[in-house]
Amino acid sequence: MDIKEDDESPVVRPTELQLHDSVYARTGTLWTAVxxxxxxxxGAGVLSLAWATAxxxxxxxxxxxxxxxxVTLLSAFLLSDCYLFPDxxxxxxxxxxxxxxxxVYLGxxxxxxxxxxxxxxxxxxGIAYTIVTATCIRAILRSNCYHRKGHNATCSYGDKNNYFMLLFGVIQIFLSQTPNFHNMLWLSVVAAIMSFVYASIGLGLAFGQILDEENRQIEGSxxxxxxxxxxxxxxxxxxxxGNIAFSYPYSIILLEIQDTLRSPPAEKQTMKKASTAAVFITTFFYLCCGCFGYAAFGDSTPGNLLTGFGFYDPFWLVDxxxxxxxxxxxxxxxxxxxxxxAAMENWLTEKYPQNKFITKFYGLKLPLLRGGTVVRLNPMRMCLRTTYVVIITGVAMVFPYFNEVLGVLGALGFWPLAVYFPVEMCILQKKIIVWTRPWLLLRGFSFVCLLxxxxxxVGSVYGLVGAKLR
Structure with missing residues (x-):
């Protein structure tokens, strides 16, 4: 294993506003965007929808x-139009x-x-996903324990929750060395397939519970x-x-995704089609998981559909x-x-352009792989990203409360990011006149979402404080 300075690969310092030619080749399509x-x-949000419906x-x-x-689809349409700013x-x-x-639009x-x-x-x-991952690993162990010892056995594994979070954090330290969004297609494709699989399993188990001969009825009111x-x-x-609000909006990553798309056709056209398809697909799964989960368990619907042990069998399917x-x-x-x-590294690169710790890349040759693959490593990237993952993991270990954390996060980000800023940018971009009908509709829509x-x-913070005090 050899490490040497990678002089043939100069450090790229993207400008604050990248013009026609991005430093990365944009080759994305409708389906990669979806x-x-x-x-x-x-993600984690789908697991709480049955409880929210209940x-x-x-x-x-x-x-x-x-x-x-x-609201999510409207927000996506408004943001897609903001990708290109006329200069x-x-x-x-x-x-x-x-x-x-x-x-650029608002100052x-x-x-x-x-x-x-x-x-x-x-x-x-990141905090929520760390919590959910640890919960799922624990659920796999509990499922196997119940299968061996019976449903009335004491299969907690609660004392190991922090270990599972640490394990997830260690894996993320390595995955975090992925250079940028443009190198993540394979990871997104695998993750998207997994999301369909577990959402379908949750849906199928809930539907099977409804049709079970002993409980053949639709619960709930x-x-x-x-x-x-x-x-x-x-x-x-x-x-x-708040839990439902957490499940939907993706406005904070929409423009990053749109920047991966090739043109023609225009990026905003592809992004709008991708958003429509993705929101339609996710809404179908959300409705099925929420409604079938509530119909199966009624008032006893667990906070997490697959880890709350409304299901025990078949244990391998739950696993x-x-x-x-x-x-x-x-x-x-x-x-x-x-x-x-990207934000942290770009800021450091611009502020300290001559610092070799920040700007220098080294080639790490991995002889065990075919052809002696060379991986480019940067000391600043390794330290910065590792520190970030460690902090996220630590916070998750302090507040391991699934529904309450999801509710707070969903409520905090929903109005400002999915509604307010997209609406304000749309008004400026399209030069909508004050007190006209479009202006009133957009501002009224924003006000309702604020409430x-x-x-x-308020409800989620109350629940989080109550959970911490218990």
Whole structure:
């Protein structure tokens, strides 16, 4: 194993606004974009939808899922139009990140505010995925234990939860060395396939539970699961909205995905088609998982459909579903982490362009692989990304609460990132006049989503504090 300076591969320092020719070849297609979107959207959130439907009831649950799907698709359309910014001197400017688009359209102050929410959202997803992965690994061990010893056996493994999180963190340290979004297609394709597999298994198990000869009935009610009192029910309803909000929006990675697309046709046309297909597919799975899960378990619907042990048999199928979740989240974690890595590394490269620790790459020859494959390594990248993964893993170990964490993250990011900034950029880009009908509709839409987001945040924070105190 040889390490040497890689002088033949100069360090590329992308400018803040990359013009016609990106430093990376854009070869993405409609289907690669769909794969990236599904990887980013169908994740931990789908596992909580049965519980959210149970809290909202047979009318409120499906209606909320469809409503959030509509908001997500509208947000995607608005953002897709913002990818190319007209510039009289240099021609169209490609805006390949969310915060960059906000800066160009709305100014530096809005970019700072936006950046806070973007990075909270990206970091939060990493925390949530670490929690879910550990829960799924524990569920596999519990499933095998129940199979051997019976359903009444004590199969907790709760004391090993932190070890599972550490294991996930170690794997992510290695995966985090993937250079950038343009090198992640294989990871996204595998993750997207895994998401379909475990969502289908969850759907199938719930449907089988409904048709079971001993329980052949549809559980649940219009009002949803009962609570200790009205106050507790209100908090749970708000928290359920936060869980659904977490499941959908992918606005913070949309422009990164769009920047991978080749043209012609125009990137925004391909992105809109990809968004429509991806949102339609995910909504179908979300409705099926949420509704069938609630129909199968009614008031006893678990917070996590596949790890709450509403299902015990066939144990191998439950194991397979949880293994697919783990494989999917390994890739999805990187989809949401790469924008953070890019932002930190670009800032350091621009600030210290002569520092060899930051800018120098080294070739690592791996003799065990065919042809002696050479991997390019950068000391700053290795240290920075490793530190990030360690911090995320540590926070997840302190707050290992699935539904509550998802609710807080969904509520925090939903209105500002999926609604407010896309609406404001659309108004400026299309030069919509104040107090006209389009202006009123967009602002009214934004205000309604703000109220929903605030209610979801209050309910989720209340649930998180309550879980920590218990």
């Amino acid at each position: 794969a990236h979107i599904i990887t980013g959207v169908i 809290e909202l009831g047979w009318i409120g649950g499906p209606a909320a899922i469809i409503a959030f799907a509509g 009289a001197d240099n021609g169209p400017i490609r805006l390949n990140s969310y915060s960059q688009a906000v800066k 530096k102050k809005n970019q700072i505010v936006c950046g806070v929410f973007v990075y909270i959202g990206l970091i939060g997803v 219009v009002r949803g699961s009962p609570a200790e009192n009205r106050g507790a029910k209100v908090w749970l309803v708000f928290q359920a909205l 397979l579903a949880n293994a697919c979740i783990v494989l999917h989240l390994l890739g999805a974690y990187q989809v949401y982490s790469q924008p953070i890595f 929903v987001s605030l209610l979801a945040l």
